[in-house]
Every structure is written in C-alpha cells, then in structure tokens.
Amino acid sequence: MGNRATTWATWSGYRADEIPTTSLPAGGDSPCALFFPADYSVGMANLGFHYIYRALRELGVAAERFFASPAPHRSVERDTLLERFQVILSGISYEADARVLVKWLESAGIPPSRTERASRGGAPLIGCGGAVTYINPCLLSAIADFVVLGDGVGVVPHVVEVVRSQRLRDRVLSLLAEHPSIYVPAIHESGVHLLETSRRGIDLDFGHGNWVTPRTVFGAAFLVELQRGCARGCGFCTLPACFSPPRQRDLDLVKRDIDEAARGSELGRIGLVTPEAGDYKDLDELLDFAGERGMGISFASLRLDGMTQKMVRALVRGGRRSVTVAPESGDDRLRARCGKSFTNDLIVETLRMAKGEGVRSAKLYFMMGLPGEEDHHLLSISNLCLRVRESTGLRVTATIAPFVPKPGTRWADAPFGGEGEGNALKKLKRGRDVLLKSFHGSLRGIAEIASIKEACLEYALSWATPETSRRLVDGAPLGFSYNRLLYEVSRPEAASELRRLGLTRDIAKLK
Numbered sequence: 001m002g003n004r005a006t007t008w009a010t011w012s013g014y015r016a017d018e019i020p021t022t023s024l025p026a027g028g029d030s031p032c033a034l035f036f037p038a039d040y041s042v043g044m045a046n047l048g049f050h051y052i053y054r055a056l057r058e059l060g061v062a063a064e065r066f067f068a069s070p071a072p073h074r075s076v077e078r079d080t081l082l083e084r085f086q087v088i089l090s091g092i093s094y095e096a097d098a099r100v101l102v103k104w105l106e107s108a109g110i111p112p113s114r115t116e117r118a119s120r121g122g123a124p125l126i127g128c129g130g131a132v133t134y135i136n137p138c139l140l141s142a143i144a145d146f147v148v149l150g151d152g153v154g155v156v157p158h159v160v161e162v163v164r165s166q167r168l169r170d171r172v173l174s175l176l177a178e179h180p181s182i183y184v185p186a187i188h189e190s191g192v193h194l195l196e197t198s199r200r201g202i203d204l205d206f207g208h209g210n211w212v213t214p215r216t217v218f219g220a221a222f223l224v225e226l227q228r229g230c231a232r233g234c235g236f237c238t239l240p241a242c243f244s245p246p247r248q249r250d251l252d253l254v255k256r257d258i259d260e261a262a263r264g265s266e267l268g269r270i271g272l273v274t275p276e277a278g279d280y281k282d283l284d285e286l287l288d289f290a291g292e293r294g295m296g297i298s299f300a301s302l303r304l305d306g307m308t309q310k311m312v313r314a315l316v317r318g319g320r321r322s323v324t325v326a327p328e329s330g331d332d333r334l335r336a337r338c339g340k341s342f343t344n345d346l347i348v349e350t351l352r353m354a355k356g357e358g359v360r361s362a363k364l365y366f367m368m369g370l371p372g373e374e375d376h377h378l379l380s381i382s383n384l385c386l387r388v389r390e391s392t393g394l395r396v397t398a399t400i401a402p403f404v405p406k407p408g409t410r411w412a413d414a415p416f417g418g419e420g421e422g423n424a425l426k427k428l429k430r431g432r433d434v435l436l437k438s439f440h441g442s443l444r445g446i447a448e449i450a451s452i453k454e455a456c457l458e459y460a461l462s463w464a465t466p467e468t469s470r471r472l473v474d475g476a477p478l479g480f481s482y483n484r485l486l487y488e489v490s491r492p493e494a495a496s497e498l499r500r501l502g503l504t505r506d507i508a509k510l511k
C-alpha cells in the first residue's frame with residue numbers, strides 16, 4: 001500500500017452522532033471492508049448500503065464501513081486501516097462511482113485492475129454490487145473480481161460461505177460463479193452465459209436504516225423503504241425496466257419498523273425511500289400514522305400529479321420548507337412524451353397549494369437534449385420557471401441536465417445530445433447556450449445547467465464494454481478526450497455483451 005495517505009483522521013465525531021435504530025449483531029472474525037464511493041453524507045442516505053451491512057453482520061462477518069470522504073482509508077466503526085481487510089465490497093449506485101472506486105483503490109496502493117491484483121500475492125478480493133449492476137455490470141468487469149447482480153441481500157450468504165470456506169483466489173472465483181446472479185469477469189469473459197439479475201420480494205428483507213444521523217443529505221431522518229421499481233414508463237428512466245417488477249412493502253411492516261425504531265430513540269422525521277411516494281397504495285394511512293406520533297416526513301422526490309395537501313403538510317411538519325419536483329420539460333406535449341402527462345397548469349396550481357401550506361421554495365428539475373426536442377421546448381423551461389414564480393410567490397431554482405439514453409430504458413436507442421446534425425457534445429453545447437440566454441433579466445442566476453462533460457462521461461460509462469472498463473483502470477482516455485470518448489461508444493457492442501451474459505434477455509422479459 002505504497003501510496004496510502006498517512007494523515008491521521010478519526011471518525012469519532014461521526015460515531016458519536018449515530019443513533020442505532022435496531023440492534024445490530026456484533027459481527028464475527030471475518031473482516032470485510034464495505035465501501036461507499038461518495039462522502040459519508042451520501043452513503044449513509046443509501047438504504048442498500050445499510051441492508052448489505054446488516055446482512056453481513058447477521059452472518060457473523062465483521063463488516064466495517066468506509067466512505068470516500070472525509071477519512072477514506074479508515075473505517076467508521078473503529079478507525080481501522082483499510083490494509084487490514086482482505087475482502088472489500090463496494091456499492092456502485094451511479095456510473096461515475098466506478099471512477100471514484102478506481103481512484104480510492106489507487107490512493108490506498110491497491111491495484112484497481114483485477115488482473116493485476118490476481119498476479120500479485122496478497123491483494124484483496126474486490127466485489128461490487130448496487131444500482132449500476134442492474135443496468136450494465138460490464139462497467140466493472142476490469143475492476144471487480146466479482147459483481148453481484150441486482151438485489152444483493154439474497155446473494156450475500158453465498159458470497160460469505162464461499163469466501164469463508166476457500167483460501168485460493170481461483171477456487172473462490174469458481175465457486176462464486178456457481179451462483180446465477182454473480183458475474184465473475186475472469187470466468188465469464190468468454191462463451192455465452194445465463195446470468196440473471198436477482199430480484200427479491202422486498203417484504204422478505206429488512207426495510208429500514210440501521211442508524212439515524214444528522215450528517216446525511218436528508219438530515220436526521222429515519223429511512224424506511226416503501227417501494228422498489230416503478231410501474232410508470234418514463235422513457236428516460238432506468239427504474240421501470242431495470243428495477244422492476246414494482247414491489248411495495250406491506251404497510252403493517254412499515255409501521256412496525258417505525259414503532260420499533262421510535263422505542264429506542266426519538267424520531268422527528270421519517271424519510272420515505274420510494275421512487276414516487278404518491279404511488280404507494282397506503283400513503284394516506286402512513287401519513288396519519290406519522291402525524292399521530294408527531295413525526296414529519298421527507299420525500300426524496302414528489303411527482304406533481306400525486307402531490308396532495310396531506311403530503312405537503314407532513315413535509316412542513318418535518319421542518320422542510322422546500323419541495324423538489326421534476327417537470328422534465330416546460331412543454332406539456334414533450335413532458336407527456338417523456339411519460340409524465342401533467343400540465344403546466346397543474347404544476348402551478350399544485351405549487352400554489354404548497355405555498356399555502358408553508359412551503360417557501362421549489363426546486364425544479366428539467367432535461368435537455370430529449371428526443372423530439374426543438375428550440376422552443378428549451379425556451380419553455382424559463383417560461384415555466386417565471387410563471388411558477390409569479391403565480392405562486394415561491395422562490396424558484398431550476399436544474400437542467402442533459403438526457404442520457406441508458407440500456408434497458410424505453411429510450412435506449414434515442415440519439416444522445418438531441419435531434420439534429422453534429423456530435424452530441426456540439427449539440428448539447430448549443431442547447432446550453434439557448435438555455436442560458438433564455439434565463440435573463442430577473443431569471444438570471446436561478447438556473448444551473450449540469451456539466452455536459454459529466455453527461456458525456458455518464459453516457460460512455462453506461463454503455464461500457466469490457467474495453468471501456470479496462471480504460472477506466474488504465475486512466476486513459478476517459479476524462480480528457482470527450483470527442484474521442486463519444487466517438488468510441490458503441491451501443492450495439494455493449495448490448496451484444498449484455499446479451500452474451502444473458503442479461504438483455506433478463507431486461508426484455510420485464511418489458
């Protein structure tokens with residue numbers, strides 16, 4: 001671990017702020033580093049990370065958490081150094097997280113390339129899981145020794161059993177590959193396979209966070225899961241195809257989770273983890289239940305056409321004065337093509353209701369470069385922002401991100417960068433200029449346009465082939481030659497690789 005940063009940093013302040021919401025088994029004598037490739041505040045808001053930690057502890061594994069910052073190579077539990085762990089598991093939620101994992105390994109002196117680790121004695125075994133594995137696990141093929149596909153909790157017992165029973169790396173990999181939802185690049189790099197993404201009934205699983213801490217992006221909220229997958233079919237969204245079928249947790253289980261957690265600590269706010277809270281069949285009853293106990297609610301995102309007065313009241317009761325909504329476009333017809341059939345009139349009316357309930361600001365999310373988009377669609381974004389501000393009196397901010405077509409989505413084949421001639425980078429830059437000009441006068445400064453270069457990288461990584469993954473570990477040319485990078489993205493090649501592994505079949509089955 002030659003390059004390892006040696007500056008001492010302790011997690012003691014973070015540990016002191018963590019309130020356990022459940023009794024966690026102590027773990028045993030098999031050490032395992034569980035890494036989240038983002039800051040603590042982001043990783044601790046990810047329920048999947050909580051679930052895997054708990055599953056490992058229940059199996060007697062001494063799992064300890066690592067985050068990319070603020071102290072990357074020491075564990076939260078005991079400030080243990082990363083070099084003490086021979087097994088590292090990492091959750092990869094977004095494509096760019098793979099880059100963070102590579103950099104984190106490099107800075108710890110661990111080769112990010114699985115082939116290099118295999119050729120060196122004593123290098124740790126690295127396994128990945130998380131949301132990206134539902135979409136395109138090839139992104140991790142040069143980095144991870146194995147990749148758990150889909151819902152990881154049900155697969156963890158097989159991983160633990162194999163890792164405990166074997167010492168030889170090759171033997172461990174062969175036995176891991178016996179599981180249909182474990183992709184082992186060294187074994188699956190040739191031939192045709194029948195891998196499948198693991199999808200469990202979520203009621204089988206533990207369904208809430210292990211701790212409450214004020215140091216997360218959601219603040220001190222008790223996280224509880226309501227639904228996984230989504231029954232709606234927004235063309236750009238990975239949830240319907242990749243995370244489906246939609247599965248809702250039973251209300252009685254959710255209530256039980258809240259009551260049990262509230263017994264050990266005072267819960268001021270509940271964070272509902274679900275794609276669209278309004279789709280949860282028993283939401284009203286759940287809001288009443290929280291209200292009777294004086295608890296507020298926070299929603300990760302609210303779909304405009306499902307936002308009720310009761311939901312806004314619960315939000316305000318939890319201390320929130322801001323709502324986040326995603327109209328995607330300022331134009332009703334283009335929005336309907338995206339899969340969201342609510343109108344600008346409904347947006348204004350609903351946000352006016354929110355203002356009346358005590359909300360002070362609205363964050364609006366839009367996309368640019370959508371299929372069928374023309375300049376007048378881009379101009380409609382600033383028009384809608386102005387209309388919302390003037391009609392509701394809310395403080396309005398807008399975030400506009402380039403649309404990125406992804407594997408498994410309804411718009412997987414749509415052009416990247418939008419309609420028209422020229423490469424995606426040029427088209428997106430032109431669209432950004434149109435947008436920036438339209439946010440003038442009193443609208444100046446309220447819009448943030450997400451990085452076009454990051455969107456190009458996201459596109460390239462979401463259609464990664466094993467070759468892309470190899471470049472990621474080699475550090476070139478990703479990150480500095482965007483034109484070349486885009487030119488080299490081959491969606492047919494990535495789709496054919498997913499087919500070879502058996503995974504396109506798996507996604508197609510759900511459509």
Ligand code: SF4
Nearest residue numbers: 230232234237239275
């Ligand atoms: S954008 Fe929201 S409503 Fe649409 S498919 Fe995705 S999660 Fe469902």
